[in-house]
Amino acid sequence: xxxxxLFDADDVIQxxxxxxxxxxxxxxxxxxxxxxxxxxxxxxxxxIGAGEFLPALGERxxxxxxxxxxxxxxxxxxxxxxxxxxxxxxxxxxxxxxxGAHLGTNQGSDRAAYMRSVLKYDDHFDxxxxxxxxxxxxxxxxFFVRIAEQLMAEPxxxxxxxxxxENVDSACSVGLRGIHWFREDGHDILREALHEHGVVLAPALxx
Numbered sequence: 001x002x003x004x005x006l007f008d009a010d011d012v013i014q015x016x017x018x019x020x021x022x023x024x025x026x027x028x029x030x031x032x033x034x035x036x037x038x039x040x041x042x043x044x045x046x047x048i049g050a051g052e053f054l055p056a057l058g059e060r061x062x063x064x065x066x067x068x069x070x071x072x073x074x075x076x077x078x079x080x081x082x083x084x085x086x087x088x089x090x091x092x093x094x095x096x097x098x099x100g101a102h103l104g105t106n107q108g109s110d111r112a113a114y115m116r117s118v119l120k121y122d123d124h125f126d127x128x129x130x131x132x133x134x135x136x137x138x139x140x141x142x143f144f145v146r147i148a149e150q151l152m153a154e155p156x157x158x159x160x161x162x163x164x165x166e167n168v169d170s171a172c173s174v175g176l177r178g179i180h181w182f183r184e185d186g187h188d189i190l191r192e193a194l195h196e197h198g199v200v201l202a203p204a205l206x207x
Contacts, residue, residue: 001198002159002177004151005094007125008138009105009115011163011182013087016080023077027061027068035064046108049132053108078111083119086187091124094194096202103128104147104160106137127151138162139170148176159197161190 007013016023025032042060045051058070066073094101103125107115112130115121121128129147131137136146148155155175162168168178179193191201 002099003157004100004102004153004159005194005199006102006104006129006147006158006160006171006176007087007091008160008162008164008167009103009107009121011184012084012161013091013103013121013183014081014083014119015183016077017082020077023080024073027073027076028064028066031064035060043108044137046110047106047131047137048135049109054110074110079114079118081115081119084183087183087190088124090187090190090194090201093201093203094199095126097200098202099199100126100151102126102147102151103130104138104143105129106131108132138167139164141170141174144171144174144176148174159194159199 010016020036021032024036028035038060042056043053046053054070054074057073061068061070061073091101103121107130109132112132115130116128127150129150131143134143134146136142144155144158144160148158151158156177159177159179160168160171161179161181162171163180163182165180168180172178177197179190179197181190181193194201
């Protein structure tokens, strides 16, 4: 039986209402797909704490002739987050069952700060691991190695849940257990998968 359950954030615990295209399109217009396709390389350094994202985002906005500022776009898109309350209920049940429930997510420092201060994730999880603080980003196996070290836990005692198979495969490659799950799969599927791994969920607290 696992002693810790590590949850991804995006599309597991939270989501962007309407999607990223709808959030970014008002700022860059018809070239939104082109704009989004080039974000990976400029955001990557911030994901591992090796650079700031907003200045690079501002430069890209200028390249696209946008009058928006990086701060405005970041607020409208990266901080346009809805928390899936059913997912948080599962987190609560994991904690009430006596297991550690942790957040393990790829985030730049600005979005991580928003998730900590506004969404109050530190109140919902025993530990929160943001890639910008860990120094490695999924699917790098070192992301999971470092988390196991910080938890002072054997890798096989950690069950990881993520919506991307490549991340689950990476976690399993260094000894963690894994569940590939997307919030739209439904929470009954998640509870069943947790049960298959030996996690006996405690009843969620009622209002």
